[in-house]
Amino acid sequence: MHQGSTPCSPRVWPGFRMQIPFDNSYARLPPQMYTAQLPTPVKAPQMIASNAALATTLGIDPADLATPEAAQVFAGNHIPHGAAPLAQAYAGHQFGNWNPQLGDGRAVLLGEVVGTDGIRRDIQLKGSGPTPYSRRGDGRAWLGPVMREYLVSEAMHAMGVPTTRALAAVTTGEDVYREEVLPGAVITRVAQSHIRVGTFQFFASRGDMTALRALTDHVIARHYPQANDPAALLDLVIARYAALIAKWMGLGFIHGVMNTDNVSIAGETIDYGPCAFIDGFHPDRAFSAIDQYGRYAYANQPGIGAWNMAQFATALIPLMPDREAAIEDFTAAVHRMPGIYEAEWRKVFGAKLGIATPTEDDGALINDLLDLMAKNGADFTNTFATLHAPNARDQFISRDAFDAWADRWHLRRSADAVAMMARANPQIIPRNHRIEEVIVAGRNGDYAPFHALLAAITDPYVPLTEDTAPFARAPSEDEHVTRTFCGT
Ligand code: AMP
Numbered sequence: 001m002h003q004g005s006t007p008c009s010p011r012v013w014p015g016f017r018m019q020i021p022f023d024n025s026y027a028r029l030p031p032q033m034y035t036a037q038l039p040t041p042v043k044a045p046q047m048i049a050s051n052a053a054l055a056t057t058l059g060i061d062p063a064d065l066a067t068p069e070a071a072q073v074f075a076g077n078h079i080p081h082g083a084a085p086l087a088q089a090y091a092g093h094q095f096g097n098w099n100p101q102l103g104d105g106r107a108v109l110l111g112e113v114v115g116t117d118g119i120r121r122d123i124q125l126k127g128s129g130p131t132p133y134s135r136r137g138d139g140r141a142w143l144g145p146v147m148r149e150y151l152v153s154e155a156m157h158a159m160g161v162p163t164t165r166a167l168a169a170v171t172t173g174e175d176v177y178r179e180e181v182l183p184g185a186v187i188t189r190v191a192q193s194h195i196r197v198g199t200f201q202f203f204a205s206r207g208d209m210t211a212l213r214a215l216t217d218h219v220i221a222r223h224y225p226q227a228n229d230p231a232a233l234l235d236l237v238i239a240r241y242a243a244l245i246a247k248w249m250g251l252g253f254i255h256g257v258m259n260t261d262n263v264s265i266a267g268e269t270i271d272y273g274p275c276a277f278i279d280g281f282h283p284d285r286a287f288s289a290i291d292q293y294g295r296y297a298y299a300n301q302p303g304i305g306a307w308n309m310a311q312f313a314t315a316l317i318p319l320m321p322d323r324e325a326a327i328e329d330f331t332a333a334v335h336r337m338p339g340i341y342e343a344e345w346r347k348v349f350g351a352k353l354g355i356a357t358p359t360e361d362d363g364a365l366i367n368d369l370l371d372l373m374a375k376n377g378a379d380f381t382n383t384f385a386t387l388h389a390p391n392a393r394d395q396f397i398s399r400d401a402f403d404a405w406a407d408r409w410h411l412r413r414s415a416d417a418v419a420m421m422a423r424a425n426p427q428i429i430p431r432n433h434r435i436e437e438v439i440v441a442g443r444n445g446d447y448a449p450f451h452a453l454l455a456a457i458t459d460p461y462v463p464l465t466e467d468t469a470p471f472a473r474a475p476s477e478d479e480h481v482t483r484t485f486c487g488t
Pocket residue numbers: 102103104105106107133134135136137138139140141257261262271273486488
């Protein structure tokens with residue numbers, strides 16, 4: 001594997017108008033941390049979707065998204081001025097098994113921009129062709145997962161969950177070969193950074209102290225400027241990750257592949273593969289076809305989160321002058337995560353139930369509702385979205401049990417509970433069966449269902465209308481999606 005080549009000279013064609021104000025800090029880090037890598041051009045790029053609001057935040061003129069050249073940029077055919085395309089090296093634990101060599105196998109970081117909000121973000125093309133980290137993969141993505149990531153990441157953002165964003169999606173005009181021939185696509189992903197727990201693991205496992213130090217300094221300066229050493233960094237990452245997982249739990253969201261290479265150091269949800277929102281609730285629910293034993297099932301997510309933070313702590317240990325003491329301190333830090341998570345979880349579910357200051361007893365009240373929901377297979381999103389209504393009990397087979405629970409709940413509800421609940425409980429999520437419909441239509445060249453769902457999930461808290469009500473409906477028996485796929 002060749003690493004550390006100097007950044008490629010951009011492939012710029014004259015006459016292109018789109019300006020992206022790049023400032024590429026990762027490309028200034030030690031060269032063994034990445035490989036300079038241009039995207040591989042594609043035959044016939046066509047824009048499917050672009051995100052004008054996000055473009056504006058990034059300092060890109062949204063009018064440029066509507067020009068023919070936009071598809072060339074977001075397919076990787078035209079490299080905009082100032083980009084320094086590269087593929088990042090990382091490692092990771094996949095389903096608990098150590099893999100020393102992963103990295104961007106089908107993605108290229110075009111560069112970074114500092115947005116109008118002062119936040120530095122990566123702009124990355126995913127599905128942009130092979131890199132030295134591709135192993136046996138083709139470096140490509142097909143339309144299905146690109147549409148899913150676009151929809152789910154934008155929905156998560158609309159619901160206040162830290163997440164990577166979708167700036168654009170294009171089809172490539174080329175075939176991708178999986179079990180069948182599929183249309184190729186590229187998604188442009190925007191993240192506070194693409195640095196993962198696995199990025200730290202890559203250098204720690206190689207004993208590359210130069211890179212490990214540079215990475216740590218970079219992450220502190222970029223994401224956690226209040227941290228003055230790796231121990232403080234660990235505490236802050238744990239706190240952000242615990243809060244993130246609590247938000248997932250509050251939406252019935254199952255990430256599906258919580259491998260350490262899919263854990264963003266910035267605390268954003270990243271790598272939407274076989275992810276899914278629960279319809280009929282059960283804590284053991286898992287969707288991913290490759291997650292045979294339910295390692296990443298709904299209720300396991302907080303525990304796996306702590307496991308992932310233990311791997312992060314391990315990767316930071318070599319930076320500490322007194323390793324024995326650091327092992328003790330870092331172990332204690334990881335052991336604090338469940339308590340931090342509990343408090344975040346109570347806040348999230350407290351708001352969903354209209355309880356302003358949830359106590360530990362309220363934790364039991366919340367769990368009792370979740371138990372009832374599981375026993376009744378109640379639809380996760382709709383139960384919370386309609387809990388304030390007189391007919392909430394209709395979601396439950398044993399209505400007496402629900403009424404008994406509701407009596408306890410009424411004693412704890414805040415005066416403004418209904419308003420609180422309306423802000424905390426989305427009416428519309430990108431339901432699995434809807435996403436499947438969108439993908440089927442997209443394969444036939446019809447993107448209207450994609451845009452309709454995108455519009456609906458962008459405004460998930462407003463009362464339902466005649467147009468949006470169908471998106472809120474739980475799947476019927478034959479619409480149920482039981483398995484999701486990584487879609488690589
Ligand atoms: P993921 O399951 O998307 O988190 O990917 C795990 C690893 O496999 C990462 O290193 C990816 O870059 C790599 N990978 C996934 N799909 C492909 C593909 N089609 N071509 C090359 N590498 C891939």
